[in-house]
Amino acid sequence: MRPIAPALFCALALSAPLATSAPAQVALPGIGNTLDPLTDSARRGLERVPGALDGTLDDVGASVAQTVTTLAQARLDRVARLLRQNPTTVERDLDGNPARKGELLVMAPDPAMLETARGLGFGMLGQERLGALDLDVTRLAVPTGMPLARAQAMLSKALPGASIASDVLHFPAASSAPARAGSGAPALPPLQTTVGMIDGAPAQPVDALQGFAPGAPAPSDHGSAVAGLLARAGVRHVAAADVYGRGPAGGNALAIARAIDWLIGRQVRVVTISLVGPANPVLGRAVAAALRQGAVIVAAVGNDGPAAPPAYPASYPGVLAVTAVDARNRPLIEAGRALHLDYAAPGAGMRAPDARGRWVPVRGTSFAAPLVAARVAAARDARAALPQALDREAIDLGPRGPDAQYGRGLLCTICR
Known part of the structure; x- marks a missing residue:
C-alpha cells in the first residue's frame, strides 16, 4: 500500500487512541519547571510531523500540537512523581535526567584519577569488570550530602580526561x-x-x-x-x-x-x-x-x-x-x-x-x-x-x- 497525503495522515493518526496519561519513556533533557521550553519542544516536534505546520496551525495541526505538548508534560510529571516517591534512591543528574542517587560511574580510571577523586571526598563503591565486552567501570560514592548534579560537575572539572557519568535510568x-x-x-x-x-x-x-x-x-x-x-x-x-x-x-x-x-x-x-x-x-x-x-x-x-x-x-x-x-x-x-x-x-x-x-x-x-x-x-x-x-x-x-x-x-x- 502507498501512503496517503501528509495532512490526511495526521487526521487518520489522530483517530487512534491518544496518550492522556504518562507514557513509559521519561528520558528528559535539562528542562526546568516551566512549560515555556515544552512549547518550543512541541513546535520542534510538529516540524517532524508531515503537514502539521503550514505557516499557521490548522485544526489538525492544533490537535497534534496539543498531543505533543501533552506527551511532553507527561514526561515531566512522571519524572517528578518518581523523584518524589523515591527520594532515597533516585535524583536528577547534571542534565536533569533521573539516575541512581549518590553514585557516579567512571570508565577505566587510572590510579591518579582515583586519588584525585578520593581527595575530593568521593568513596569507592566497587569496580566492575565486564569481561565479555572488555570494559572496566568504577563506581564512586558522591560525598555525603552533596547533590548528584553538583558532584558530577565537580568531578568532571577535576578529571577533564575521564569519562564520568551518572547511572541514568531507562x-x-x-x-x-x-x-x-x-x-x-x-x-x-x-x-x-x-x-x-x-x-x-x-x-x-x-x-x-x-x-x-x-x-x-x-x-x-x-x-x-x-x-x-x-x-x-x-x-x-x-x-x-x-x-x-x-x-x-x-x-x-x-x-x-x-x-x-x-x-x-x-x-x-x-x-x-x-x-x-x-x-x-x-x-x-x-x-x-x-x-x-x-x-x-x-x-x-x-x-x-x-x-x-x-x-x-x-x-x-x-x-x-x-x-x-x-x-x-x-x-x-x-x-x-x-x-x-x-x-x-x-x-x-x-x-x-x-x-x-x-x-x-x-x-x-x-x-x-x-x-x-x-x-x-x-x-x-x-x-x-x-x-x-x-x-x-x-x-x-x-x-x-x-x-x-x-x-x-x-x-x-x-x-x-
Whole structure:
C-alpha cells in the first residue's frame, strides 16, 4: 500500500487512541519547571510531523500540537512523581535526567584519577569488570550530602580526561494510550537462533534468566509481553536479563551494560531492548563493544511523541532503531524518535501475555522491537546477510525509500 497525503495522515493518526496519561519513556533533557521550553519542544516536534505546520496551525495541526505538548508534560510529571516517591534512591543528574542517587560511574580510571577523586571526598563503591565486552567501570560514592548534579560537575572539572557519568535510568517503551485488541494469529515456524531480551523478567519459562537489579529476576507484565511476542514470532530460544527487579532504581545504565555483557558471554548475538533513556557513555561503550563482536541489537524508539529527546539505546550508532504502527499500518502518534530510524513493525492491534499469563491488548514501540528481532533471528537461521535480508522483506510505506515515519520499511506484518 502507498501512503496517503501528509495532512490526511495526521487526521487518520489522530483517530487512534491518544496518550492522556504518562507514557513509559521519561528520558528528559535539562528542562526546568516551566512549560515555556515544552512549547518550543512541541513546535520542534510538529516540524517532524508531515503537514502539521503550514505557516499557521490548522485544526489538525492544533490537535497534534496539543498531543505533543501533552506527551511532553507527561514526561515531566512522571519524572517528578518518581523523584518524589523515591527520594532515597533516585535524583536528577547534571542534565536533569533521573539516575541512581549518590553514585557516579567512571570508565577505566587510572590510579591518579582515583586519588584525585578520593581527595575530593568521593568513596569507592566497587569496580566492575565486564569481561565479555572488555570494559572496566568504577563506581564512586558522591560525598555525603552533596547533590548528584553538583558532584558530577565537580568531578568532571577535576578529571577533564575521564569519562564520568551518572547511572541514568531507562524505562519500558510501552504506551499508556488505550490499547485495542487484535485477532489472534498463529505462531510462526520455529527459529533456532537464540534471542536475548533485556527487560523485566518474563513469567514464562525461557532458556536462561539472570537478574541484574535488587530483587531480580521478578516476573513483570512488560517482560512477559516481550517474551510472548518473541514466541509468537517464532523465537524458541530466549535468554532473558532482568534489569528491573523490584526496586525503583532499576533499568539503570550499568545494569543494562552488565546484561549485554552476560548475553555476549553466552554467545547470544541477537538482542532486543524495549527500554529508553538518555545517552550514557558506559552503556554506549557496552553497545559498541557488543556490535564489534557481531551482535545485532534491536531497540525501541519509545512513546513520548515526536518532540521527545532522542531515545537510547536506539540512537546509538549501529543499533536497529524500531518504531511501531497500528492495525491499519499507521505510525503510532505517540511514537518517539531516535537519531536514526531503521524499521517499523506492529505495535498495536494485538495481544501479548502479562505476568499472570493472560493475553491482553498491548500498544507501544516496546512491542514492535521484539518482532524485528525475530526477523533478524530468521535471517540468521537462513544465513542471510543483514541488513539486506530485512530490507528485502520490508514493505516500503510512506515516501519511496527510507523515511522518518517507517524507516526502511515495515516488517513482520504476519506477526500481528
